[in-house]
Amino acid sequence: MARLTFFGAAGVVTGSKHLLETDSGARVLLDCGMFQGLRELEERNWTPPPVDPKHLDAVVLSHGHLDHCGYLPALAQQGFKGPIYCTAATAEVAGLVLRDSAHLQEEEALRAAKHPDRGLHTKALYTSDDVAKVAAAFRPVEYGEVRPDIAGCRFRLVDAGHILGSAITEFWFDTRKLAFTGDLGRYGRPLLRDPSPIAESDVVLCESTYGDRLHPASDPQADLGAVIVAAMARHGVVVIPSFAVGRTQEILYAIGQLQRTSAIPAVKVYVDSPMGIEADAIMERHPEAMRFDPKERFGPKDTSLGAEGVTNTQSAAESMKINDIKSGAIVISSSGMANGGRVLHHLRNRLPRSNDTVCFVGFQGPGTLGRVLLGGARQVRVFGVPVDVNAQIAHIDGFSAHADRSELLRWLGEFHNKPDVYIVHADPPAAASLAKAVSAQFGLNAQPAVQGKSVTI
Ligand SMILES: [Zn+2]
Numbered sequence: 433m434a435r436l437t438f439f440g441a442a443g444v445v446t447g448s449k450h451l452l453e454t455d456s457g458a459r460v461l462l463d464c465g466m467f468q469g470l471r472e473l474e475e476r477n478w479t480p481p482p483v484d485p486k487h488l489d490a491v492v493l494s495h496g497h498l499d500h501c502g503y504l505p506a507l508a509q510q511g512f513k514g515p516i517y518c519t520a521a522t523a524e525v526a527g528l529v530l531r532d533s534a535h536l537q538e539e540e541a542l543r544a545a546k547h548p549d550r551g552l553h554t555k556a557l558y559t560s561d562d563v564a565k566v567a568a569a570f571r572p573v574e575y576g577e578v579r580p581d582i583a584g585c586r587f588r589l590v591d592a593g594h595i596l597g598s599a600i601t602e603f604w605f606d607t608r609k610l611a612f613t614g615d616l617g618r619y620g621r622p623l624l625r626d627p628s629p630i631a632e633s634d635v636v637l638c639e640s641t642y643g644d645r646l647h648p649a650s651d652p653q654a655d656l657g658a659v660i661v662a663a664m665a666r667h668g669v670v671v672i673p674s675f676a677v678g679r680t681q682e683i684l685y686a687i688g689q690l691q692r693t694s695a696i697p698a699v700k701v702y703v704d705s706p707m708g709i710e711a712d713a714i715m716e717r718h719p720e721a722m723r724f725d726p727k728e729r730f731g732p733k734d735t736s737l738g739a740e741g742v743t744n745t746q747s748a749a750e751s752m753k754i755n756d757i758k759s760g761a762i763v764i765s766s767s768g769m770a771n772g773g774r775v776l777h778h779l780r781n782r783l784p785r786s787n788d789t790v791c792f793v794g795f796q797g798p799g800t801l802g803r804v805l806l807g808g809a810r811q812v813r814v815f816g817v818p819v820d821v822n823a824q825i826a827h828i829d830g831f832s833a834h835a836d837r838s839e840l841l842r843w844l845g846e847f848h849n850k851p852d853v854y855i856v857h858a859d860p861p862a863a864a865s866l867a868k869a870v871s872a873q874f875g876l877n878a879q880p881a882v883q884g885k886s887v888t889i
Contacts, residue, residue, distance in 0.1 A: 433888040434606055436635070439481040440465055441857040442881035445641050446473060446499040448857060450612070450881075451483055454605040458583035459483075461491045462601060462612050462637070466502025466533070469797065477503065477557055485512035489583040493518035494614020495598035496525030496677065502533055505562035508569070517581070519589055520572035521597025521718035525677055527570075528710055530563045536772075575599070575720070590628035593617030594833050595678040596714065597721050600628060610889065612637040615857065616835040616843060618647075623685055623715075623737070625723055627835065629846035635889045636851045637881075638844060640858035642836040643866030652793075652830030653686040657695045659791050659826045660687075660762065664697045666824075667759040668787035673775045673802060675768035676707035679794055681715050681737050682831055683764055688730070688738030697760075701742045704751050704765040704774050709744045712736060755781045768793070769800035776801075780814040786822040793831050837866065844870055853878035854887065 434454045440447025440463075447467035452460045461483075467476040485507050493516055494500055504516065504526070518526065537556040544552035573579055578588045589599035594617035601612040611633040619626045630636075663670045674680045680703065690696045703709055712735060719725035726734050736742040745751050751774055754763055765775035770792075779801070782788040796802035804812055805825050811818055835843065844853065853876050855863040863880035870878035881887075 434608065435886050436610075436637070436854070436889050437886040438856065438881040438883060439483070440467060440883070441499070442883040442885070443860055443863070444473065444883075445857050445859060447476060447503070448494075448500045449481060449503065450637060450856070451481075452603065452605065452610065454585060456584055456606055458585050458605060459488050460582055460585070460603070461488055463494050463500045463614065464491050464503045464507055465500040466498050468499055468502070477506070478553065480506070480510055485510045488512055488514055490514045490581070491516045492587060492601050492603070493522060493526065494592065494601060494612065495595055496522045496529050497595065497615065498529055498533055500614060501526040501530065504566045505530060505534060505558035508565040509558050509562045514569070515571040515581070516566065516569045517571050517573050517579070517587070517589075519575060519597040519599055519721060521714065521721040522599065523570035523572050524714045524717070525595065525597055525711070527563075527567050528707060528714065529677060530566060531560065532707055534558055534560045534563045590630070591625050591721070593621065593624045593627040596624070596718060600630065602630065602633070608634040608889070610635040610637065611851070613639045615639050615641070615833070616840060617833060618835055618839055619842065623682060623722055627843050629843065632847065632849045633851045636844070636847070636853045637856055638840065638853055639834075640840060640855045640862050640866040641834045642832070643840055643855065643858050643862035645836055645862070646838060647832055647836040648830050650830055652828050653689060655828045655830060656683070656686050656791070656793070657690045659789060659828065660690065660696045660699065663789040663824070664699065664760065666787040666789075668785065668789055669757055669759060669782060670762045670789045670791055671775065671778045671782050672762060672764045672791050672793055673768050673770045674708070674764050674766055674793055676705050676766040677711040678833055679768060679831060680705065680708040680764055680766070681712055683793060684712065684739040684742065685737040687762065688736070688740065691740050692738070699741065700761045701736075701739055702745055702754050702761060702763045703736070703742060704745045704754060704763055704778070706746055708764065708766055709746065751777065754778065759787070769796050769802040770805070771800040771802070776814055780817070780819055783812070783814070783823050784820045789824040789826055791826040791828065793828050795829065795832070837869070840866060841869060841873060845874060850874070850876055852876070852889070855880045
């Protein structure tokens with residue numbers, strides 16, 4: 433029997449890493465993500481999974497989020513020299529995300545070395561050199577193409593609709609088949625296609641980030657329009673803390689749609705995020721991973737997903753100039769949870785101003801400045817300095833890139849046969865809740881994956 437072992441994203445929503453060992457002797461890692469979030473989770477990155485990277489045939493990467501690709505440079509450092517299969521768009525997104533991650537870790541290690549009393553790691557988990565090794569190992573695969581490349585096993589990547597380039601992996605081994613969702617996207621979104629249905633599989637590895645929750649029914653584009661209209665009526669500026677990859681492009685597209693339908697007044701838009709600007713360019717280069725080609729729809733010079741009046745600010749000096757703008761502007765800047773990045777400068781400047789608005793467009797994790805602001809704090813610390821909060825604080829949570837409970841069940845309901853389902857990438861209540869629903873609705877054998885445990889399949 434083949435064996436599947438869960439080295440991450442089992443009981444948690446981070447560190448996605450699953451080892452498939454087949455009867456025929458193939459050893460394949462599905463995703464190679466980093467643990468993120470609370471310190472005890474991040475500490476897990478320092479204990480390598482108990483698998484010799486030199487004996488892995490390949491990694492198949494579902495998409496370029498750090499919790500799915502972020503451990504790849506460490507694996508390369510530990511001696512992995514095999515191919516990493518993913519879509520061409522994912523190779524670019526993961527490259528961008530990993531370069532940023534290595535840079536942050538190098539900085540953290542330098543800071544830790546200055547304060548040895550804090551007991552933090554003074555060596556980076558990996559460096560830019562390790563990321564270069566990973567970039568050289570990417571082997572782009574087209575959506576829908578069946579590849580016979582991994583130790584005699586065939587595989588295929590189909591669109592997961594989660595972020596640009598994201599894929600569901602279908603893997604044929606021995607006489608069986610496994611399907612792995614990676615992260616599953618949503619139905620009916622403007623830029624990305626719906627998650628591809630899979631007709632048959634013996635085993636399904638299904639994410640369940642929102643397995644016990646539904647997304648709000650409201651239209652996030654209309655919500656964003658309402659926030660912008662109200663902010664402009666106050667003659668202020670809107671700051672949107674946004675993840676650089678994926679969310680920034682969705683926000684730009686939404687602004688463009690609002691502009692074209694005259695739903696918002698004339699406004700200048702600043703994308704103050706070098707990583708966000710690069711992510712825009714990656715999206716423009718990969719129409720094969722989208723519902724439409726932005727250059728066909730918005731013209732060959734389009735660089736902003738159809739939004740008008742957009743200025744991309746690369747340098748810190750250009751970024752600082754935005755501080756002088758008093759009204760009629762939107763500033764999109766990362767990070768999305770305001771726990772770092774250039775957006776902190778904007779928050780320090782805008783939070784005290786009562787006619788300005790800070791609009792969060794994603795989930796705000798515990799302990800982040802975003803969560804504190806949404807909690808109604810009247811004063812916060814930015815760069816260690818107290819800052820009064822007089823600005824309007826808004827939150828739009830309909831932009832999620834993850835399928836919710838109903839969408840996960842819709843996708844799982846497409847199978848014509850009765851696969852065994854293992855639930856990954858979920859907190860325990862979400863995993864248990866989805867497993868129960870899958871058993872009750874479809875009569876499938878479904879169970880949450882357990883960290884470090886193997887199952888025979
Ligand atoms: Zn993801």
